[in-house]
Amino acid sequence: MLLEFSVGNFLSFKTKTTLSLAATSIKEHIDTNMFSTERLDLLKGAVVYGANASGKSNFIRAMSTMRRLVIQSFDQSSADELDVTPFLLSTETEKDPSFFEAVFIIDNIRYRYGFEVNNKQVHAEWLFEAPKNAEKPMFLREYDGIEVMKNFPEGKDLEGRTRDNALFLTVTDQFNGKIAKKIMLWFSNFITISGLTHEGYKGVTFGMLENKQTSPKLLNFYKTLDMGFDNISVNKKPFDPKELPNEMPEGFVKQLITDLEGAFKIDIKTIHKKYDNENKVVGHVEFDMRSQESSGTNKIFNISGPVFDVLNDGGVLVVDELDASLHPLLTLAVTRLFNSKQFNPNNAQLIFATHDTNLLYYGNYRRDQIYFIEKDQFGASDMYSLVEYKEDGKTIRKDRSFEKDYIEGRYGAIPFIGNLADIVTEWHEK
Structure with missing residues (x-):
């Protein structure tokens, strides 16, 4: 179960940006769009909107990159590059490592795992666990070494076996570490696919x-x-x-x-x-x-x-351009599978990027499930949820027409194309 995913200094994301699937206190679609664990309430997914080139695909790619680095890390050689691109539009970030972090729940224990990497090596890596409320480190890796804590005995004496461009978690998994194996299994069920190249x-x-x-x-x-x-x-x-x-x-x-x-x-x-x-x-x-x-x-x-595979396993499915080539009702049918108790008994989660504004009306999404991404004047992407958005200092009411407001640009994250009437006139004059 995914609680949060964060990325920073990667492609168009200059600063740390987080998507959270922790349900807020709003009272919307409680019976269908969220589920409860022993510790907290989680959302069954999120939908991401934004203009072309705003950073939607880059955020999805950040998720797939983290998964790839975790799953494939041990199989690489010491000479392999990690294929990670930082935010290149600033001298402040172009030479710094990229940041990836996921917070998730396995067997009612909350884990926070992440790392900082550039194209050549791992600069930092960390794993925390929270059996209850307090979070405790299991291992901490810095540029000059790895510190393994007492509550992570499976990692002891493996520090020297970890290459500069390999993740310590995957090394521990290769030596049959019990906790590492559970986390690796979680990442194997963290699936990212493209709605454009689906063959x-x-x-x-x-x-x-x-x-x-x-x-x-x-x-x-x-x-x-x-x-x-x-x-x-x-x-x-x-x-x-x-x-x-x-x-x-x-x-x-x-x-x-x-x-x-x-x-x-x-x-x-x-x-x-x-x-x-x-x-x-x-x-x-x-x-x-x-x-x-x-x-x-x-x-x-x-x-x-992939959709039903994730539904069966209770994993996380991330889809870029879900609506491409699909009638809006087909897109709606896929998304509603995850809010169905019949098809989703294991509380699988769906995160997807789309341009289909119909879902803002017919999708029955909570305000904390709707995210927008837009770029600032310096080329950096920013992401925020509708429940966070303030208009004249006030939160957006649940009875607002989200689709109409979004098309009118009230929430941002749309392309600036000027006055369409003026553009048509200019075409006719030519």
Whole structure:
């Protein structure tokens, strides 16, 4: 369960910026949009709005970067770079390390884990635990060394085994540290995906459709959306080099045959009813998913695997451009899965960036779930929630029209395009 995520000096985020999923005291959608632990109330997700180039994708990328660094750290060599870019529009930050931190709950214990890294090495790393209210350090890493506390015995004597560009947490996990292993598992369930390039997630969907326990949930979801087909046929067959295009270069074909030896091709068909001249069903027709179905149908199919995977595990799903290629009602259907007790019994959380303002009205989001990102005149991104926003010194009331206000620019985080009437006039004059 994610409580907070923070990033600083990374891409367009110059100073530390935090997204919190701790529920505030407002009384909105308590039964659907939040859940309670033994310690506090948490939100089931957040929606992020902002103009193009405001920093929405950069914030999502910060989450995926932290996850990547944690999951892949031990497998890198001492010569590998970490692929981290600081805020480059200021001499104050361009040479400083980037900051990443996550606060989360595992087995009713709150952990705070983070690090500071540049492209070459880890400058700082820390892990705190709070079994109750007081927070205690488990290890503290500075540029000149690592201090392991008594409450983290699994990290003892591993300080010297940690490379400059490796995270101490992942080293401890490799030596079967009990707490480190739990935290690594949490990060493995902290999933970030793109709503623009979603082809790569098809394999996850296929795996869930192959599973007899998870397949009914996905098929039921597709039927609920009424996307025009009655069923799905999924077949897995060995890769056949004869199916490669004839015009491909010979050298490239040979390399592909070598790389794909033993691989399988996933063949997905949608099943449609076939009618006679009296509109009576006389049979069924198979359509190829990729070539004969819409881009929206393909996207729903591709991302449904990661969505239901996270729903089953109770993890965190982060999606950039969730609404791309989707009808607003399909976007709404995906988001509502996470507020459903039927589909989300394990309190999975969804964080996503979007331009779909319909969700500000139909999405039934609490004010502490709605975030806005905008850039200042110096190119630095800032993020704030609607519950934090003040208008004439007062908080925004829950009965306001959030969608109308946002389009009118009352909350900021929209593109400045001037007077549209003047722009149209100038075009006509040309």
